Amino acid sequence: MSHAEPVAPAAGGTARASWRSHHVVEWTAVIVALALRLPFVAIPAGPDEAGFLQVAGQWSPGGGSLYGSYWVDRPPLLITLFQIADSTGGLVALRLIGCVAVAATIVLSARAAGIVAGPRASAWTAITTAALLVAPGLGTQEISGELLAAPFVAGGLLALVQAERARDPRWPSFVGGVAGTCAVLVKQNLVDVAVFATVLVVAMRWFGRRDRSARPQVRIGYLVAGVVTTVVIASVWVLARGTSPLDVFHAMYAFRVQAARTISEGGGLAHARPRAALLAWAWVSSGLALLTVAVAVTAPRWRRSPVMVALAATIAFDAVSVAAGGAYWFHYLIQMIVPLAVAIGVLAARTSRVATGAALTAFVLAGAPAVLQVSDVPSSSTGEQIGTAIAASSRPGDTLTTLYGQPQVNLAAGLASPYPHLWSLPVKTLDPRLTELDSLLAGPDAPTWLLVTDRIRSWGLDTSRTRRLIAARYHRVARHNGHTIFLLDGVRRPPPVIGGAETAPRRDGKQKTP
Known part of the structure; x- marks a missing residue:
């Protein structure tokens, strides 16, 4: 059997029982992750949470700056999500939106792995995703752009995997384009879906895999249509709020280049190096490093699987993206969770002992501190x-x-x-x-x-x-x-x-x- 193909499920009732049991694992992972997050819904706001809530709460035409009266180098969908939180209860509502994002990321990631390699992959991915999304060392308690973008990344990967295996890939491809663009409109460097889609198309042609659709260009066309549709809707939205799409684009990208130069010329690198070291330690101590190594060393098992090659390329891109972030905040590492968890789930389902051991170790390294932290919920700052x-x-x-x-x-x-x-x-x-x-x-x-x-x-x-x-x-x-x-x-x-x-x-x- 090719490693690119899903594991064939058992026939009849055995297959249904297998899927039911693994869905129980999936939803148990969701419930446990939410149980570990709910005690923190009312803790004091972090700087980004507080700032984005203030920006979102007054975003309207005529403010004189990028978003109303304030300027921030973030995309409009992120500010819109904070605007929803501000209008429905403020900080607690924001934290509950974060809980929804975590639950959706677990489910969507698990379903993507399940399509590739069956119900065991779904269960392993759910467990790994849940543990990492509550890891204190990854800055997951605060609601960040990376956390809110994660379900869009997971949804985009799921849609593209469905498109790759469907006889009619048009609407899954369109949904993949929409989800991937939404991820970028929440956090501008999370172009994971675009990386995954590009490498998947190239890998399929390189390995001579037959596209199940009659015309591969149709799949690509619908993906692009999803991107364009989302960009047009977002542009109309920001214009209605008094914000220029061109100014938003400048804030998302040109400003980041200018800011990196400012940090370098202003001696900021001396302060960034210790933070980079701490970020590297968080990468190791949370289990993310072990998962990354597990994917790399099992390359002989998946090197001719287009989906796994695309996941590996996405993981590599995420590592570069995190390293290039400059400020090296812990929540940067959340970007790596979805593609790593999906890849590890697929490998564990294919009886890779390395992947299984890495998943179990990461579960302990990420999950144990989250359990211990529940007894020390901060009440003030x-x-x-x-x-x-x-x-x-x-x-x-x-x-x-x-x-x-x-x-x-x-x-x-x-x-x-x-x-x-x-x-x-x-x-x-x-x-x-x-x-x-x-x-x-x-x-x-x-x-x-x-x-x-x-x-x-x-x-x-x-x-x-x-x-x-x-x-x-x-x-x-x-x-x-x-x-x-x-x-x-x-x-x-x-x-x-x-x-x-x-x-x-x-x-x-x-x-x-x-």
Whole structure:
């Protein structure tokens, strides 16, 4: 039997019983994964969660920036998903959407493996996917672009596998194009479906495999049609929200090149190297490295299987994509989960002891910390404490800007920022001399509150004028855990009260600017 073909199921009732038993494993994996995530639905927001919720909540025409009043280098479908969360309950709703994404990724990945190699592959893939999607070392508790894009990647792979084996591949190919494009519109570097589709077509021709469809170009045409349809719908949507598709494209790609140059020239590589080392350790300690090696060393078993070659190429692309990310956040590694889990499931079903051992080891390495973490659910954070204290002291119409990028404080405070950049990287890249920030601080729309993390003269920015403006127009009202809170002169507010904070209300003189 060719390794490219699915494992032939047993006949009659035995086959049905086999599929039922493996579907039980699949749904058990879903239930366990959700049980390990639900205790964390109300934990304090991470910086990306907080920032994207704020961007999404005000995204409307006329804001003056890319997404309403704010600028962020992310695709529109991601902001739309956060907009749905914002309108249906905020942070908890977002975390529940994350649970749905995890469940869908497990099921869709398992079904893709099942089509390739039968019910055993479905079960192994479900177990592996579930364990990795709850691994604390991969940053899976926060809702990231990689997590929300994962079900679209899994759905795209499933559709393309169906198209490869169907006599009428038109609609599965169209769905594959739609799903793959949606993944990119959630996280711009997740072009996994496009990589998989391209290598699958090339591998089928290279190995002389007959396409089950009468005309292979029909399959490709419907795939492209799915891509084009999705791009057109997304363009119409962003135009209706007051955003230019060309500006979005620039933010998704051209900005990333510019930002990489900024990191390199600004000495950011010195800070990136330790994070890269930590990311590499997360890759190893979560079991992802072992799974990657297992796929590589079993190449003689699958080297003439078009689907497995396409999965291996996708895994290789994901590894390069993660390494090229620059900031090296742990959640980058989520990109590798779907193709790795599908490949391992297929290999384990084909009685590869290496793949089976790798899957079991990864299950322990990823799953055990997730179980242990349930007993240590965080109830608060520094950002939430500061934001809550500012909220208690603020009045309607107040605004808050954090230097340089603490969006979780804005979210907890419930205050908008008149500065369009909620994260440090856009500040460094788009406003490196702080011209835009200084104009804001000197003008009539200066924020009521300022929060400075560490010191104003940090992050390698030109802060000389910024420091003078803050000294001239603001006074310090509190310090907490390395953060300094300033209030605009002439504005009377009670000093924020934070547990363990050093409060410093203005009396007659100015406070020294850090």
